[in-house]
Amino acid sequence: MTEEEFQNMTEEDFQGMLLTPLLLQKGVTDEEMEAIYAIGYDYYRAGAYEKAETVFKGLCVLDAMNEKYHMALGGAYQAQRKWQKAIDQYSLVVAAINIGNTTASARAAECYTALGDAEKATSARTHKAFFQKEVAK
DSSP: OOHHHHHTOOHHHHHHHHTSHHHHHHOOOHHHHHHHHHHHHHHHHTTOHHHHHHHHHHHHHHOTTOHHHHHHHHHHHHHTTOHHHHHHHHHHIIIIIOTTOHHHHHHHHHHHHHTTOHHHHHHHHHOHHHHHHHHHO
């Protein structure tokens, strides 16, 4: 994909492209990934959390070990009160990508608090091994 083609994409083109395996075969440059992330971030900031979720899901498929994309997807879920899905994303970050990510731990704790589970909220704040158990479920 040329830069000109990328710049001329409509929202519908973009969302359709994210969901096709062709993009995975073709490859995406780091610059294109950042441009896609910026679109998702703009949706998030505008309160269009479902659209942001779609963008961030696509990015997670394209780069499954990218901490920023999983954190963004967790944030989109959390903003929509999809507590368990947000916890799953934050748990993945801590257990599989960056065990030292204290922001992911804190956000997971917020979600557990929203679910009324004070015990898990405390565990999420204090025990990294807790997340390894959550991801294994």
